[in-house]
Amino acid sequence: MRHLLIIATLLLATSAQAETPRDFLTRFEKEAGATSSAERGARFFNSKHGDEWSCASCHTEQPTHTGRHAKTNKAIKPLAPAVNAERFTDTARVDKWFRRNCNDTLNRACSAQEKADVIAWLLTLK
Amino acid sequence: MRIHSISSIAALLAALALPAQADNYRVPGNTIVNEECGSCHMVFPPQMLHADSWRAMMSDLPNHFGSDASLDEQRRIAITDFLVAHSGGRKTGVTRDAKGKPLLRISETTRFIKKHREISPAVWKRASIKSAANCSACHTRAAAGDYDDDSIRIPK
Numbered sequence: 001m002r003h004l005l006i007i008a009t010l011l012l013a014t015s016a017q018a019e020t021p022r023d024f025l026t027r028f029e030k031e032a033g034a035t036s037s038a039e040r041g042a043r044f045f046n047s048k049h050g051d052e053w054s055c056a057s058c059h060t061e062q063p064t065h066t067g068r069h070a071k072t073n074k075a076i077k078p079l080a081p082a083v084n085a086e087r088f089t090d091t092a093r094v095d096k097w098f099r100r101n102c103n104d105t106l107n108r109a110c111s112a113q114e115k116a117d118v119i120a121w122l123l124t125l126k
Numbered sequence: 127m128r129i130h131s132i133s134s135i136a137a138l139l140a141a142l143a144l145p146a147q148a149d150n151y152r153v154p155g156n157t158i159v160n161e162e163c164g165s166c167h168m169v170f171p172p173q174m175l176h177a178d179s180w181r182a183m184m185s186d187l188p189n190h191f192g193s194d195a196s197l198d199e200q201r202r203i204a205i206t207d208f209l210v211a212h213s214g215g216r217k218t219g220v221t222r223d224a225k226g227k228p229l230l231r232i233s234e235t236t237r238f239i240k241k242h243r244e245i246s247p248a249v250w251k252r253a254s255i256k257s258a259a260n261c262s263a264c265h266t267r268a269a270a271g272d273y274d275d276d277s278i279r280i281p282k
Binding site: 096 | 165166167168188191192193194195196197198256257259260
């Protein structure tokens with residue numbers, strides 16, 4: 001019984017610290033009140049939305065590859081979780097980058113549906 | 127004799143130390159600065175801008191040279207404090223534009239312009255260089271704060 005309690009506490013502690021890409025997918029689907037579509041995510045990622053840049057402008061159309069900042073040329077580590085385990089594991093970072101990058105590419109915040117779609121697509125990339 | 131040799135060693139050391147010091151822009155290590163500034167561009171030496179310029183820049187991060195670089199308040203203040211603490215004084219040259227606003231680009235400071243006067247506009251546009259913000263393209267040891275002439279290799 002005592003062991004079970006210790007294991008349960010450990011599990012809770014780890015889940016509070018590190019999140020997985022699936023956790024974010026679930027969170028955004030819940031916020032959107034709808035399931036995600038990887039296909040829609042791919043289209044969204046690779047399209048321009050009235051501004052100069054699409055997501056792919058910096059992250060490339062194949063986000064399993066290293067990207068380049070469209071302005072500074074600085075290397076950007078791959079976005080697809082399959083090749084970069086650091087991606088989508090930290091709420092503060094995920095929220096910060098969606099806030100900034102959606103503003104840069106769409107001139108507005110992304111909807112929960114758009115975020116869920118993009119993550120769903122990124123999770124299909126190997 | 128002993129006095130003579132000590133003084134000549136001292137003179138030699140001073141001569142060796144001076145040029146290195148003049149071009150020493152090593153950025154003191156700071157995890158938050160490296161993570162936040164360094165994710166989009168190289169961490170520019172705080173010594174290259176006046177404190178007023180860093181304060182002005184850090185107070186308008188949602189409009190950071192055309193990109194949204196907004197940050198939580200805690201990190202924004204920590205980075206501002208770091209930049210101001212290590213900011214340059216007279217070495218940066220003129221620090222304000224004609225309207226009296228603090229200059230935000232290192233490449234607009236008189237020191238930078240003077241030091242790069244031999245670089246033609248065509249060179250700046252090369253794909254291998256792309257931007258005046260891409261210090262490391264030519265200053266091969268920029269990451270270590272070394273902008274000495276000896277370490278310059280202008281790529282084709």
